[in-house]
Amino acid sequence: MNDELTRMEMAMKADPQGPGHFTAPLARTKELWDTLGTDRSYANLKKHQALLLATRDKINTWMQGHPEDYR
Numbered sequence: 001m002n003d004e005l006t007r008m009e010m011a012m013k014a015d016p017q018g019p020g021h022f023t024a025p026l027a028r029t030k031e032l033w034d035t036l037g038t039d040r041s042y043a044n045l046k047k048h049q050a051l052l053l054a055t056r057d058k059i060n061t062w063m064q065g066h067p068e069d070y071r
Helices: 002-014 019-036 042-047 049-064
Strands: none
Touching: 002 019, 002 049, 019 049, 042 049
16 A cells, blocks of 8 residues: 555656646645654554555545546
8 A cells, every 4th residue: 555655646746737736635645654754664554554545545536536637
């Protein structure tokens, strides 16, 4: 899940529309990274599993509201 969210964040930042188009999802990933800190160990990811899943779900919900971005 951590890798998936990292790749999604990188894709949003690299998108031709610019990161400003993805303000809400990028704010979600920032909150997640701030909470996780630099510890990406299994134990820390497991500890924050609910936040990882919630972040993914909220970003997916945002994306569903923006289908023009994902043709």
